[in-house]
Amino acid sequence: MNPDPGNDPTPTLPAPVLASGARLIACRECDLLQYEVALGNHADAHCSRCNSVLYRGTRASLPLMLALMASCAVLLVVSNLFPIAVLEVQGAHVEATLINTVVTVYNQGRELVATLVLLTTIVLPAIEIVCMLYLLVPLALGRIAPDTPAVFRLVLAIHPWSMMEIMLLGVLVTLVKLTDFANIIPGVSLWSFCALIVFFTMAASAFSVRDFWSWVEERETALDMKESLQ
């Protein structure tokens, strides 16, 4: 039997639940099957064989995640409006924002490098933040955003490519490097960028995939109940 891959009629079933009610999980790095156990807040479950993180315990509540993401959105906008560093030498005054850094590299004929910097420091983080808000705001309002699974997968896929903290280190290295030649002044955006990275990192470490899906399930159940009562 060779099932047509594009039209598989058999739905995929979740793994069987054990008689004790415990669910099974497999380590993503060594594939060992293990039981899930209840975790305290902020605790993580690790694979008993290779110590990889299996899943995270409950972390931030939905309102906290939402507040962190909304702050990130504001900080991202601010960080792109103002210069991140300013150089002054012999009467010349040059300001660098994230965007004019990209434009400068682009104008020098290095379009692909410019695109790489643009994507990793502005576009992909922005998409991630917008998508998280898209997912979380409806949940906070008791609803589920359309295409939640697809948007969720998008967020997980692009997260490794948001490299703002590396850009921050790059700014610091550049400031130190150029300080011998000229007067370098950190710009307004440097501070908002720092704050953005702090909040973004907090949000990333506070995000628990299990929490997210449990919020979705709660809303699903609540909506189903409402429908059946009507």
Add this chain to the structure above:
Amino acid sequence: MPSALQQGLASCHSCGMLSRLPAHARGHCPRCHARLHARKPDSLSRTWALVILAYILYIPANLLPILESRALLTAESDTIMSGILMFWESGSWMIAGLVFIASIVVPLTKLLALTWLLVSVQLKSRRRALQRTQLFRLVEFVGRWSMLDIYVVALTVTLVQVGTLASIEVGPGALAFGAVVVVTMVAAHTFDPRLIWDAAGDARE
């Protein structure tokens, strides 16, 4: 020790949920609808292709200049290594060390580590599976930090605008180096660390 594969179960690469997936069957995660695979598809061949590509790109990344400065009578170009030496000679030892680690040590480590992981899996080695998994984790974690030099170069050419008689520009090496970073990051993503344990697990049966 039972693995999910042996029990006809597959873990979703996206949300982590375990589902039933008989061997060679296709399916989608019931929760997040991602495509389910028992193992990452074509993991070894894709990762080999990317690692080889990265080795090839590593040569121009280090030989071609990453920064080119032109003044009225002189032209100077800096490769990654010569840039590091400049930092060192001007006394910025910590920056020299930092850029050396980010731009030379890290990419080379990633390439060598991935090569070793690939070879060890192909040879069905059963030794030191835990250490190899830890090495893989290191490769995954550390890979993105090599982008540091790209950002430093981009910021430098933006800030140092000394007028029409002189210019500092991003060199062609930057593209090759950026490509090495991206390709090795993708290679770490296509490699399935569970393959390490598939061979190690066989030994116990």
